[in-house]
Amino acid sequence: MDVTLDKELVFRNIKVNSDKEVLAYLADQLYKKGFVEESYIEAIQSREREYPTGLPSTQPSVAIPHANYELVHHTTLAIATLENPVVFHNMEDNDSLIPTQIVIMMAIGEPHGQVEMLQKIVGIIQDEPLRKQMVAAETDQILLNLLKKAIA
Template identity: 65%
Template structure:
């Protein structure tokens, strides 16, 4: 799992006003670094409209956006913690909005890889102290270490 995580894709205290801004920011970083094809940037927005990725949990809330594996060149995760929460729609109740402060964007290059990765990310979702620690990290390296421990 280690090889999927890269410090160049870890962003702390990102300022965004909307979920669209966060999604574009992370998708563009993935594209700039060659992990995804250009179409991924729009695909992630389209998919979020159709299938929201906000996860119901205590705060800080987490969202796990992803797009089709065919647009991925190399499997990885990009993560952003936000200065202030932005509203994402609830994965379970589409009408409901959730304050999200951690966004883990999955770029998974294998057709069945998403399920496996989601299972690993579920441990983060269920661990409130870990999510709080992720928000409070003082460096990208520290955030990366927390993420590595969680999905190892």
Template identity: 70%
Template sequence: MELYLHEELVFRDLDVKNSDEALDYLAKQLFEKGYVKEQYITAIKEREREYPTGLPSTQPAVAIPHANYELVNKTTLAIATLKKSVGFHNMEENAVTLPVQIIIMMAIGEPHGQVEMLQKIVGLIQNEPLRKKMINAHNDQELLKLVEMAIQ
């Protein structure tokens, strides 16, 4: 699976009021830069309501929103750290809201690619020191490098 990771899809200290605003912002960036089709913007929010992507962990918590591979032009990840955490519903227990501060939006253009990418991202999620480094990254290159090292 060919994965394009680009600094143009790295957003540090994003200031959003809620998860919807965060999803909207990242999906629009993916669309404007040609990685996904326009329907991806709506699809990602609809999918999040049905199948939440907040992952239970210690702080800072991570969400991994994604939408159907058919809406993706080029496989990539949009990565954001948030100024203040926002509530995402827990993937394992919908009724529970998690304070998420890292969002890794997956735009995977292959039917089985999401599972493969999820497995790589799990390593990152289980690594609390790495997540803290992501939040404290001084620039976009540093944040991108941390993610690249984690998912190779």
């Protein structure tokens, strides 16, 4: 699977007040840069309501929102670290809430690509020092390099 990782899709310490706000922001960036259809923006929100993407782990926690591959032009990831955590619902237990500080939005343009990418991202979730480095990254390039290394 060929993944384009673009420095223009790296956002550090953004200020948002909710999961909806960060989802809209990242999906909009993907759309503006031509990676996804405009309908991806709404698709990501409705999918999150039905199938939450907060992953249980030690802090800082990660969410991995994604939507239908048919809405994706080019496979990529958008990543945001949040100045203050926002609450995502737990992927494994809808009623459980997870304060999340890293959001990795997957725009995967192949039917089975999401599973492959999820397996790579699980490595990030299991690596607390890496997650802490991501939140502490002082430049977009450092954060992008950490992401590249993690999914290589």
